[in-house]
Amino acid sequence: MYSKTISLRFPKNIVGEPIAATLVKKFDLSFNILKAVIYPRKEGLMVLQLSGHKKNYAKGVQYLKGLGVKVESIGEDIKRDEEKCYQCGACTAVCPTGALSIKRPEMEVVFDQEKCSACEWCVVACPARAMEVKFNKTLLN
């Protein structure tokens, strides 16, 4: 069983495609939608946890790319500014996936991009505003 959280960016011409259904029916994949937005200029963004057989996963991603969907690992979109983060731990209260956690006994705040679902709760809950989510900006550019 292979599982990965990815971000999909849709150009406006395919926002109407039922891609999640196709991933299930044609490629035998299961999915968990973590975030889905359509922006004013009609481009879409979806954050998806996609699971299934590794071969099917690869085929599914191939299908998406063929449609013109830009597929990226979610980790590339969430960043922590290490200069700004002062290692308090406030973010761990709101992080739903455990991507932000405290390593004990050092009390070090660890960020595991692989576990991040891009919910963006940490962005506003961080007192130092050290967490950055890139996708909104890049989509508009």
Add this chain to the structure above:
Amino acid sequence: MAKKKVTKTIDDINRKIKEGKVVVVTADEMVDIVKKSGAEKAAREVDVVTTGTFSPMCSSGAFINFGHSKPGLKASRVWLNDVPAYAGLAAVDCYIGATESPEDDPLNRVHPGEFKYGGGHVLHDLVAGKKIELRATAYGTDCYPKTQLKKKITLSDLPYAVMLNPRNAYQNYNCAINLTKKTIYTYMGVLKPNGGNANYATSGELSPLFNDPYYRTIGLGSRIFLGGAKGYILGPGTQHNPEAMRHENGTPLTPAGTLMLSGNLKEMDPRWVLGVSMLGYGCSLAVGVGIPIPVLNSELAEFTGVSDEHIFTQVIDYGNDYPKGEGKSLAQVSYAELKSGSIRVNGQEIPSVPLSSHKRALEIANILKDWVEKGELLLTQPQETLPN
């Protein structure tokens, strides 16, 4: 025959510092030393214990004199990067407070407000050497006719800039939970419904005032680490309450003592003066504070040897009780439990979340240790200790 009990004076310790013979340990190291050797032997071996804390501390700010312009101006209103500073002091003096927001900030109109920039951020930007826009308006006088001023300033341009924090380094603080059914946004951070998380905000055994719980060695004139530079204790801070209930080891079980601190802003380091945004609450400033505690006798060795297992605080419901002005304790928990990652309140297991940085607190204690060992910071005899 029993050995004579240890008594040292501040002068004795300073002499050892100058001779390069002083023994300095951090407060967490002192825990093990006292546990292993006992207080009397620890007092013989250790001269100074260094402490540290790095956390949002409201009631912080700076006095700034921005110098006379030509022609002169008697400022009646002042803004720094659009954040109002209090100008009712003198012609070109003002005070910028950490929690001030710009006048056009949406605040909590769309709840929870983000509070992206405020007084704390201005202080950080100044210390980081960034350009700040100073704006002032005046009604004009015969001696100071100018009525408008707008210019870019940096910290080095200012004739005078001194941090003065009316209340820092709280000796203990509540652990906050939320027992309502909705998420709430407080100065203790985001609190999820139904006791979803328990937020706490002191560095426990590293925290300055837990290591000298009755303020035996600190007070007016104590030289300390403040914002990366040497600063001073001016006396008790606002809300200083030495009457709080205490554990038999002297540490208070609820919020107790506080400190008023001051230091030269121009000598500070932006790493230790950081603007913060508390979602739905407001702006503030995270300040680095560290205090060296002289180990004058076995009593002080005992005090500085206190560990997280023996320091306690109260769990308070910030959803129902606190907003009504009631501070009913739902449970008493130790800092060892809080740092373990979860506490139990009425049979419910609640993840515990620090707002105070343990890593940064330890870094401060180590910097201070280095300063004392190298003779860069000599200890001071307070002119007056804090009310206890």
